[in-house]
Amino acid sequence: MTLEQIRVFITVAQLGSIAAAAETLHKTQSALSIALKRLQDELNIELFHRQQYRLSLTVAGAKLLRHCEYLVKQQNHVLDIAKHLANGIESKIDVIYETVCHDEAIFSAISKAHQRFPLTEFYLSSENNLRSIKRLIDGEGDIAISPWMDQFNELADFETLPFSRFKIIIAAHKKQFPKNEPLPKSVTELEYLPLLMPQSLIFQLDLERLLGFVSPLQIRTNDLWAQKAMLMNGGGWGCIPSHLIEHELKTGELLELKLEEISYDAYVETRIIKLLNHSLGIAGKEMWQTLASKAANFNLNSE
Template identity: 25%
Template sequence: MLDMLTLDQLRVFVSVAESGSFRAGAARLSRVQSAVSHAIANLEAELGLTLFDRTGHRPVLTAEGQALLSNARDILLRIDALKARARGLGEGIELELSLTVDTLFPIDAVGAALAAMRAAYPTVSIRLAVEPLGGPMTSLIEKRSALAIVVGEDFRDPRIAFEAISSVDQVAVVSAGHPLALRQSGGSIGLADLADHLQIVLSDPTPVTGDRMFGVLSPQTCRVTGQDAKHAMILAGLGWGRLPHWQVARDLAEGRLVRLATGALGRDSQLAAEAYLAHRIDEPFGPAAAAFSQALKRQLGA
């Protein structure tokens, strides 16, 4: 008999339970009260249970009705999600938005933009990767991602379309207890001085960079695979390196890190790099990707 249960019966059950009466449930569903009462009676007959105690002025959920209410809500939620997914497929909405972000780019802005996209397209799943150097471009070329955020001018490919969205300031820093920091009052630090100390640099997880060395000035290097590891090693006093200003602003303000006193690494030891939203030319934005793009630009004031 349970195979005869209908979604309509479950919707009526949930509506009456949430609105507090058969009359209010009927109004909520734009039906006459007798039709709602009939649907509940049929549902109770199918289940072999009494869902509402009708002895009082207003119907009250029985213990059995209370126990089954969460199941009914869950079933209806899943059905609504299925319908939304089917509607999205018919409208060309992506099942998943895949995105690879350059490790230099502020990830909180990405998170806020993704949340805005999900508010508009709640059925779209997200696959997010954060990779350094050639990682974002490679993800597009290999079709692992539909979108990428690329920082800098070093990685270009004719198959990829770029749109400038912001800039990222990188600051050459060192731990406050490092010998280079202790020399700050003794005049400008030269390239030879920097070369005497370990430089913390990112490793490219892809073959894109080949033998090219981006910003490596010291023959002594510590190569790490992620920006957080680079940040931690510099904070620990292991060596010096460039980090995005958004990541180190608090460390600089609170004195854990200091800017290197050198004009060889940009004015005030700071350089700006352009950030781009990129995608394959042969794979234009779908609705969710377009919504993410617009939300990200709003976040960045672009």
């Protein structure tokens, strides 16, 4: 059984005659008759009834037709993929983003790229505690979106573009403090509450040093959503990106604490990142450029 025989079978079934199929396929009627006979002999079934001048499918032929049409469609799909790859378009792109960098622009860029390159598989995964950069270094990703520090340049040679930024604030639940009394103004007033911190960071950052305070009470979470949940349950206080608790701040359920030890607003820059020696294919480059347009808007708005 060959794909050519299957195509002959499908065309004859669709047109109802060998003569019409021969004209469509630009072959002789005898060549098509031989192809059909060989197919029927190999399958040991009759595919057609002869009714005057038109061929009609047998029950077995009708059932087989559906499978043959699917097989030909799959062959065309394989040919499309081969052409796709031959033109330098990747079969797969891995995009990794830190959950704190959640941004509609990321999902929009993937949707746009997939519409242009539907045969490329896009793998989108989220990470915490800067694991996206670690995975990039380990060759497990093509593009990452992550908070950025200049110290990361010591880990590998990166190509980066500023993507956005977010503000880090210190927050706690309102039920932690008596009503109608001033909020704490110093970290020493918070010694009785657990400090909510990440369990670990792939790249060691001394958060306690940045806070200027070592708390004897600590609860460590493995992601920011767990940290937010602990805040919402009155489980302690800690640093958290303000956009993750924007609604809770507006309703007054969570309170921003202004501590005298931290006299400045803390902003964290996020970047689009790839390894400098890692070449993106056509689809990856287009996605990078789409994300870069977001970066360009960010730069304009930051000036």
